[in-house]
Amino acid sequence: MARKPECIAMLLAGGQGSRLGILTKNIAKPAVPYGGKYRIIDFPLSNCVNSGIYTVGVLTQYQPLVLNDYIGNGQPWDLDRSAGGVHILSPYQQIKGTEWYKGTANAIYQNINFIERYNPEYVLILSGDHIYKMDYSKMLDYHKEKNADCTIAMLEVPWEEASRFGLMILNDDGSISEFEEKPKNPRSNKASMGVYVFTWEKLRKYLIEDEANKNSGNDFGHDVIPAMKENGERMFAYQFDGYWKDVGTINSLWDANLDLLNPKVDLELDDDNWKIYSRSPIAPPHFAGKDSVIENSMITEGCEIHGNVDFSVLFANVRIEEGANVKYSIVMPGTIIKKGATVQYSIVAENAVIEEGATVGMSPESMSNIDDWGVAVVGNGVTIGNNAVVAPKAMVDEDMGGAE
Amino acid sequence: MAAKNVLGLIFSNAYDESVPELTAMRTMGSVPFAGRYRLIDFPLSGMVNAGITQVGVFTNSNYHSLMDHIGNGSVWDLDRKREGLTLLPPFSNRESGMSDGKVSSLYGNIGYISDSAKDYVLLTDCNIISKIDYEDMLKFSIEKNADVVEAYAEMIPSHLSKSTSFIIDENGRITETNFVDSYDKKLNTSVNVILLRRTLLERLLHEANSKRISDMETLFAKNLANLRVFGYKVEGYVKAIESVISYYEASLDLLKPEVRNYLFSDDSPIYTKTGDRTPSKYGINAKVKESLVADGCRIYGEVENCILFRGVTVAKGAKVKNSIIMQDTEIGENAKIECVITDKDVKISSRKTLCGAENYPIYIGKGIVI
Numbered sequence: 001m002a003r004k005p006e007c008i009a010m011l012l013a014g015g016q017g018s019r020l021g022i023l024t025k026n027i028a029k030p031a032v033p034y035g036g037k038y039r040i041i042d043f044p045l046s047n048c049v050n051s052g053i054y055t056v057g058v059l060t061q062y063q064p065l066v067l068n069d070y071i072g073n074g075q076p077w078d079l080d081r082s083a084g085g086v087h088i089l090s091p092y093q094q095i096k097g098t099e100w101y102k103g104t105a106n107a108i109y110q111n112i113n114f115i116e117r118y119n120p121e122y123v124l125i126l127s128g129d130h131i132y133k134m135d136y137s138k139m140l141d142y143h144k145e146k147n148a149d150c151t152i153a154m155l156e157v158p159w160e161e162a163s164r165f166g167l168m169i170l171n172d173d174g175s176i177s178e179f180e181e182k183p184k185n186p187r188s189n190k191a192s193m194g195v196y197v198f199t200w201e202k203l204r205k206y207l208i209e210d211e212a213n214k215n216s217g218n219d220f221g222h223d224v225i226p227a228m229k230e231n232g233e234r235m236f237a238y239q240f241d242g243y244w245k246d247v248g249t250i251n252s253l254w255d256a257n258l259d260l261l262n263p264k265v266d267l268e269l270d271d272d273n274w275k276i277y278s279r280s281p282i283a284p285p286h287f288a289g290k291d292s293v294i295e296n297s298m299i300t301e302g303c304e305i306h307g308n309v310d311f312s313v314l315f316a317n318v319r320i321e322e323g324a325n326v327k328y329s330i331v332m333p334g335t336i337i338k339k340g341a342t343v344q345y346s347i348v349a350e351n352a353v354i355e356e357g358a359t360v361g362m363s364p365e366s367m368s369n370i371d372d373w374g375v376a377v378v379g380n381g382v383t384i385g386n387n388a389v390v391a392p393k394a395m396v397d398e399d400m401g402g403a404e
Numbered sequence: 405m406a407a408k409n410v411l412g413l414i415f416s417n418a419y420d421e422s423v424p425e426l427t428a429m430r431t432m433g434s435v436p437f438a439g440r441y442r443l444i445d446f447p448l449s450g451m452v453n454a455g456i457t458q459v460g461v462f463t464n465s466n467y468h469s470l471m472d473h474i475g476n477g478s479v480w481d482l483d484r485k486r487e488g489l490t491l492l493p494p495f496s497n498r499e500s501g502m503s504d505g506k507v508s509s510l511y512g513n514i515g516y517i518s519d520s521a522k523d524y525v526l527l528t529d530c531n532i533i534s535k536i537d538y539e540d541m542l543k544f545s546i547e548k549n550a551d552v553v554e555a556y557a558e559m560i561p562s563h564l565s566k567s568t569s570f571i572i573d574e575n576g577r578i579t580e581t582n583f584v585d586s587y588d589k590k591l592n593t594s595v596n597v598i599l600l601r602r603t604l605l606e607r608l609l610h611e612a613n614s615k616r617i618s619d620m621e622t623l624f625a626k627n628l629a630n631l632r633v634f635g636y637k638v639e640g641y642v643k644a645i646e647s648v649i650s651y652y653e654a655s656l657d658l659l660k661p662e663v664r665n666y667l668f669s670d671d672s673p674i675y676t677k678t679g680d681r682t683p684s685k686y687g688i689n690a691k692v693k694e695s696l697v698a699d700g701c702r703i704y705g706e707v708e709n710c711i712l713f714r715g716v717t718v719a720k721g722a723k724v725k726n727s728i729i730m731q732d733t734e735i736g737e738n739a740k741i742e743c744v745i746t747d748k749d750v751k752i753s754s755r756k757t758l759c760g761a762e763n764y765p766i767y768i769g770k771g772i773v774i
Contacts, residue, residue: 036683037699075478076678261685269682270700280678284668285439285698285712287659295690300683301440301699313683 003083005055007140007197008120009048010111012104013041013128014061019249022379022397023349028060030128031067032253033332033350035260035269036300036313038278039070040247041128045077045086046276051136053124055084057114059107061091061100076279089114103218109207115200123203125196125220131256131267132193132244133274139238140197146174146236149202150228153195154237155244165191166221168237176235181221190237193244196220202233243267250395254347254375257313257330261296281316281333291322307337315350324354329361341384345392346376354378355402357387367392406455407542411522411602414447415506417464418529418596422646425767426747427466433530434469435645436730436748438658438667439698439713442473443530443645445676446667451526452480453672454538458487458520462509464494479675492516505618511609518606525605527598527620533654534642535667536597541636545599548576551631552604552624555597557642558590562650568594568621572635581625595638598624604631641666652745652765655711655728659694679714689720705735719754726762744768 017029024032030041041058048056056079060067067088073079074086089111091100101107108115108125115123122143124136134153143151154168167188169178180187206224210216216223229235243266247253259265269276283302288294292305299305302317307324315333320326324337327344334351337343341354346361354360361376374393384390385402416433426435433444444461451459459482463470470491474480477489492513506527510517517525524545526538536555545553554570561567561584569591571580584591598620608623617623624633641663643654657663668674681700686692691706700715705722713731718724721738728745735741736754743760747770752758756774760766768774 076680270702275680276682277680280680282673282675284664284674285696286684287664288692288695288697288707290694292693294686294692296688297686298683299686299697309686315683 005053005084005118005120007053007122007124007136008055008057008084008115008118009044009053009124009126009136010057010059010108010115011041011044011048011126011128012107013058013067014064014101014107015127015129016062017129017248020253021250021395022377023250023253023347024063025379025397026063027066028062028064028128029248031063031070032247033315034131034247034253035257036298036315037280038276040131041067041071042077042276042278043131043133044126044128045071045079046274047132047134047136048124048126049077049079049277050274051134051140053136054079054081055118055120056086057089057111058086058128059089059101059111061107064088064090070279072279077277084118087114103223104220105207105210105216105224106218108203109211109218112204112207115204120200123198123200125194125198127194129248130193130244130246132240133242133267133271133276134195134240134244135274136195136197139195142238143197143199143236147234148197148236149199149233150225150235151197151238152176152225152235153193153240154190155193155240156189157191159186159189162186162189162191166194166225167191170237174236174238176229176237179225179229179235181226192221193240194221195240196225197238202228250347250375250377254330254345258311258328260298260313261311283316289322292320307339328363345373346378346390348378349380349382351381352378353383355384355386355388358384358389358402359387360384360390362392407451407524407526407539408455408457409522410454410456410524410526410538410542410599411517411520412447412451412456412459412538413510413517413525413527414444414451414459414461415509415527415529416444416461416467416470418506419531419646420465422531423648423651425648425769426651429466429770430469431463431465431467431530432645433461434467434473435530435651436713437533437651437655439696439711440679441674441676442470443533444470444474445674446533446535447528447530448474448480449674449676450536450538450672452482452675454542456526456538457482457484458490458522460490460492460513460516462492462506462513464509467491467493473677475677479677487520490516506620507609507612507618507623510605511613514606514609517602520602522602524599525602527596527600529596531645532595532597532642533645533657533667534595534638535640535669535672536595536638537672538599541597541599544636545634548634549632550634552598552600552633553636554578554624554633555595555599555636555638556592557595557638559593559642560590561587561593562644562646570594570635576634576636578628578633578635581621581628583621592635592637595642595644597638599636648745648765648767649763652728656709656726658696658711659709664696681714684712687720690718705737713748727765747771750774 013030017024079086286303289306307320329346332350337354343360377395379397416431420427476483482489567584684701687704690703695710698714704720705718715732719737733750740757751773
C-alpha cells in the first residue's frame, strides 16, 4: 500500500504584511527574518515536521521570489521527500481564466486538486504570520477524539486586544457555541490562532459551496467557519497555552525578537526535541574582538564584532566596528555598522550600511513626547551617511546623505 | 577552467596516528576544527569550489563520525545520480598482501578510479590547514604539460611527522625528493597534495602491486627521472596538524584576522553539515574577547582567546582563556580553564581549575566529567 498521509498541511503564505512597511516591500511577510537566523515561516514548517506532518502545500502570491528561493526543495526541514514534501502553490492560469487568490478559503479552493492527490482524512490550515511552537499532532488527536468536523486552535488573549481576533464562546464540552470575527465589543477573550484542522470531506463541501456563493468574501474567518457553524457542524476549540505572537507590526516584530533575550518569556528555541529548522547561512563562527562588549544579546555565525552590543539580536554576517553602539535593536544579515555609529531601538534590514557617527533611533525615555516614539527602521541595502540622524518611528528606504 | 575533468580523492585516515587523542574515536578527516567544521570540510569544499563533481573518500577505520558528517554529500552538492560523493571503505585485497596504506587503498579501489574516466586524479589528506586553489593547480599542470604535480609550501618541516621535501629547478620541475632529516630551516616541504593523470596513476599502481611498493613517496621517487614531475607552490597560510600542539596552534591562529579572512573568504566558502542551533546567547556580565564563537553557545562568564564550538555553555563566574572548547562542553560556575582542549560533551564542574601551558595544552577526552 502506498504511504497515504492522514493529514496534510496547507500554509497560507501569500500575505503582504502591509503594516511591516518597507520590511515587506520586496518579500512576503512569512519571509521576514526573525530571531537571528530564521524567517517567520520556519516556525509553522518546523512545527509540521516535528508534528509528523510531511506533506505541506505553501500558498504564495505576494512577492514570492525570496520565499520560493528560501523554501527551495524543503531540504532544511527534511521536506525533500519522494512521498509528500513541501510544494509551492502559486495561483495559475486555468481554462476559465486566471484568478488571484481572492481570500484564504479561495486559495485552498483553487488547490482542491492538489489536496485530492493525497486524499487525506484531515487538512491542517496554517498561516505564515506567527511565532510559536505547537504540536499539531496533539490537536489532530483532539479533533479525532471529539469526532469534530472542524477544530480551531484557541488562545486566551488580554481583553483589551481581543477585538483584533476572531473570538469564540465555548460550551462546557469544548465545542464552539458562537463565533465572532473581530467584534467591536468582545464577549470572550478566547481567540482563534488561525490554525484549523478540518475533516477534508467536510471542508471540501464547504469550499465548493463558498465559491458558488457570490456574496462570500471567500475567507475562513468571515465566511467558511460561520457557514459551518450555522449548519450545525461539530466544531471544537483546542486550547493552546504557549508563546504565540503575531509579528504583524514593526513594534511587535521588534518585541518578538527581544522576547528571545528575556528568560521569563516562554519561547525556548534551543530545544533538541522541538528544533526550529532554517536554511543556515554558510559562514564561520562569529568573532568577538578585543574591544567588543557584548551582553544580553544573540549573535549569529559570520558576525564580526568590535563595538558594543547590548539587548540586541544580530543576524549572520553583521559587522560592528570599533566604538559603535548597538542597543535594543534587531540587525539583519550582512549589515555594517561603522565606527562610532549608534543604533538603538531600531530594526536595520539586510545589507544596510550605517556610516561613521550616524545615529539611528532613540530611547523612549529621552523623548519629550512619548507618542512620537517608535522603533526606527532602515530598509534593505540602504546607506545612512556619516553623522546622519534617523528619527524614532522613521522608516528609511532610500539612502540618506551625510551631515556635518 | 573549472576542474570538471578531475576525480578528487581524499584520504580521511592519513596521519591519524600523529594526533592519537583526537583520533581515538574518529578519523583525521572528522577532527573538529574552527568551531563548526571538521578537517575534511576544507579539502572537500576546496574541490567543490574548484568545480570538481566526483569525489571519493578513503576510510580505513573509525569512520562512523565521518559518515555521519558527510552523509550523502548534499551539503557539498555532491548528492548526485552521476558522479558525486562516494565513501571508499577498506577493500581487502588478499592477493596483493600490501600493507594498510595509501597505495593499497588506491589499488583496492582501482576499479572506481578507472570507471570515473576523468583525465586527472587529485589526491589529498585532511591534516593540512590551508586553502589550495586546485583549479589553479590544474592550470599549472596543463601549462607545464606535467605528468605529476605535487603541492609544497616553503616551511620548516616538523620533526613530528615524516615529511618529504623537494629540490626544484628553475622551471618548477622536481629533480629530487628527500625524506626530511633537518628541522631548522625552511624547505620546500610537501603538503601531500598530488595531481596526476588518471591513466598514469593506474599504471603506477599496477607497478607498485607487482614490485610490492607500499608508500606513495617511494613510488614517485622511483619514477622521478622518467616522468615530468612539477612542484606547485602553495602561498598563504599553511599549517600541518601533526600533534595536539600543532592542532592547538592552528586553532588559535584563527583568531588572527589575516588567517581567518584567508581561510573563510566569500569567494571560496567552506561548507559543513549544519547543526540547526540557535544563535549564541550572551548573558548579563558576559565578557568575551578575541574569540571565535559558533552558534548555540550560552555565555555568562568570561572568555578570552578561545575557540568555542557549537552548544558550549560557560556559566557565570567561569573564566576560560587560551582554550579550544568543543561541542556541547559545559563549563561550570566559577571554574577556571586555561590552555585546555576539551573534546565533545565534556563537563567541567563548578570551581574546578585546570591549567595547561601554552606549549603544552591539556587535552580532555570526549564525554569526560571533571
